[in-house]
Amino acid sequence: QVQLVESGGGLVQAGGSLRLSCAASGSIFSITTMGWYRQAPGKQRELVARIWRDGTTNYADSVKGRFIISRDNAKNTVYLQMNSLKPEATAVYYCYAYDTHWGTRWGQGTQVTVSS
Numbered sequence: 203q204v205q206l207v208e209s210g211g212g213l214v215q216a217g218g219s220l221r222l223s224c225a226a227s228g229s230i231f232s233i234t235t236m237g238w239y240r241q242a243p244g245k246q247r248e249l250v251a252r253i254w255r256d257g258t259t260n261y262a263d264s265v266k267g268r269f270i271i272s273r274d275n276a277k278n279t280v281y282l283q284m285n286s287l288k289p290e291a292t293a294v295y296y297c298y299a300y301d302t303h304w305g306t307r308w309g310q311g312t313q314v315t316v317s318s
Contacts, residue, residue: 204229204230204299204304205226205227205228206297206308207224207225207309207310208222208223208224208296208310208311209222209224209312210312211295211313211314212314212315213317214314214315214316215316215317216287216288216289216316216318217286217287218287218316219283219286219287220314221281221283221284222281222282222284222295222297222314223280223281224238224281224299225277225279226307229303231301231302231304232301232302232303233275233278233299233300233301234254234255234302235253235255236252236253236280236298236299236300237249237251237260237271237280238250238252238280238282238295238296239296240291240293240294240295240314241296241311242290242292242293242294243293247296248262250262250282250295251282252271253271253272253280255275259271264290265284265291268284268287269282269284269285270282270285278299282297287314288316289316289317289318290316291316292314292315293314294312294314295311295312295313295314296309296310296312297309
């Protein structure tokens, strides 16, 4: 069984920063990609950022230059440093991991609220 546990969400004022963490545990074989999606009320889930095992990253245009994704392969953990937060970043943030053996797994989600 595989679990992804997220932490770091919360309430922050516009312009502030938050750091999300997501640790995968259990029967891990080879996680290739880890990343973050978010879903705001009434909207579809959208990709925020993802990172491959070799460190290659990919960001949504709306967060480029403000968010930084990183990972610790030894700890099977992915991080999302969110800077210069805007109210439109308010959403539930979900981490995911793709393993070559069991495919994609999701975390339970963590709420991020940015007040104006």
